[in-house]
Amino acid sequence: MLGLSFRSHPHSARLLSMFACAVVSTLTVMTVQAQDVIRFGAPLPLTGPLAPEALKQQQGYNLWAEQVNKAGGIKVGDKKMKVEIVYADYQSNTPRAVQTAERLITQDKVNFLFSPFGSGAAKAASTVSEKYGVPTIASTASSAAVYDQGYKYLFGTFTPNDTLTTPLVKIVKQKAPEVKRVAILARNDLFPLAIAQEMDKAAKQNGFDVVFFEKYAINTMDHSSALSQIKAKSPQWIFVTGYINDLILIKKQMDDQKMQAPVVTMIAGPAYKEFVTATGKTSENISSAAWWHPAERYQGQDIFGSTENYTKLFRDKYKAEPDYAQASASVSGALFQMAIEKAGSLDRNKVRDELAKMNVQTFYGPVKFGPNGQINSLKPPVFQIQNGQPVVVYPAAIKQGEFRLGVK
């Protein structure tokens, strides 16, 4: 019908050419815009069980992109280019993360890539970015196994898991030489268990006596039996890993059973404000470690300038405290920005080389990547809840208070 009416209409040819002109000019505008924008691909588990983590990543990337665009964009040679983050959901399904990363590179034509969430997915997707030679920053992958493939294009902003446990062990050894008996209770899950195993190793190497090391299942509703067993061993250091709901419940049940110890460490709940709110006064003197904490005080050369400024910008935008996951996402963007500006081009190899030789101060801490691509300059802070506030007690350069003993 349409073809017939065109043929029968005297002005059809002109109409058609006008339409064609319009289409061509729109396409031209789009290409011009595309040239002025640097596209970063972010495959994330936006739906499914990992969605809360993806949301944190997204907040971190968005905050960075917003700041960059507000400042006019990234300086590439003598012009400024805006930033666009292309999100793609892989539904918390790791095999799909790899396809999603590939699609972002081949179809969405992103210039650079952020890794999918966690060590497993980051490792899987790194093969794709290596194949296409796309510089990729993993902002949530800590396991050394991600970086042992000899890849050139993968970089990561989390130090290995033992960098969280080793400083803790050293501090306790130094501050409380009488503490010898350690009990470890770990959530039977990838990261919480890996951290507990590192703790077990570090404790034994430093002459501690690990009197209890057990795992609890995901979705455990009651820990009283495990805690009674720990209490019976009278440990001086209770080390528990899990996520926030587990740790709130375990702390409550520890109080119920009147369990006290000179040192109680929990990873990774106390980094979140909800933990302190939910446990109230009983969280006093609980120690923890994370890759970054808003209480740190770094002055950086990046777009955020300082930890304080980053925290303020984050609070203004999201009305909440940033934690290490969000900060790591933001710093990943800022590192790309610095590498691109230094390279003065969007050439992937040049940017990759700049990342590889990078040695800068950021709001997140000093950043320098090892030969395997994993950051090796960062000293993850140890902190302790004191008077209801997280206080950094290590490293010495940024510490805000002394490590205290006694958790009731």
Add this chain to the structure above:
Amino acid sequence: MLILQILLNAIVLGSLYACIAVGFSLVWGVLNVINMMHGSFIVLGSYLAWGAYKALGIAPWTSLLIAAPVFFCIGYGIQRGVLNRVIAAPVLVTLTLTFGLDLILNNAMLVAFTADYRQLVLDPSLGSLSAGSLVVPIDRIVAMVFSLLLTLALFLVLRRSRIGRAIVAVRMDRDAARLMGVDVPSIYATAFGLGAAMAGCAGVLLAMIFPISPIASGSYLGKAFVVCVLGGLGSVPGAVVGGLFLAIVESFGSLVLGPENSVTLSFGLLIVFLIFRPQGLLGKRGFE
């Protein structure tokens, strides 16, 4: 001493499990409806207790007086308005319907309260009772006592009251009950209302003990399932026995096999019972 402490923990935990399961068991037993909303009702009850304590300083045990009628009305309304329309359909239809309603309710809670974990922290804390090295937290004892009282009250309602006898009659033979002049749709709604009220009250009591989040509803529902199968479907004493049995198995399983196996153990037990003793420990005796 450790054994005694673990036994004590198990008895207290078992009463809480009974409280979680008894309303679920009633609805399943009488209406033949597997109420997938049960876990969300419990969480909603916890939010009610948390909100009442935080905003108005109302202690959780006082909140029971609010929760019971409120949840009864919610349950009664849902049964009358929605479920009664499909009650004669196969169990899969009502299961799917309550599953759908649960998705709505749970997501509404996620929007209203977010997935953040909250904790009702009593101030001053009730503390713990200790005798020698044995310790029992008082909030758990309070929850246990109220759980058992509520369960006993439900038992008496079903056994002694006219409406209770009608519920039991409908459960035993719906057609005969209808011939005797029992208003079946209204009895269904009452039974569902009672189930919801029990869930809401359980939530109020559990708010003192477990962190509160919409995400927790699945765990409560899972426990209710296991307890019902262990104790015997539709039986009030069965829920108590099933709850205690589950808690004892989990606690001592944790001691012997390690804490990581206690959840596996409880679901393994579920399978064993479904195969070898589907009527549960107390059999299918109903509410007589």
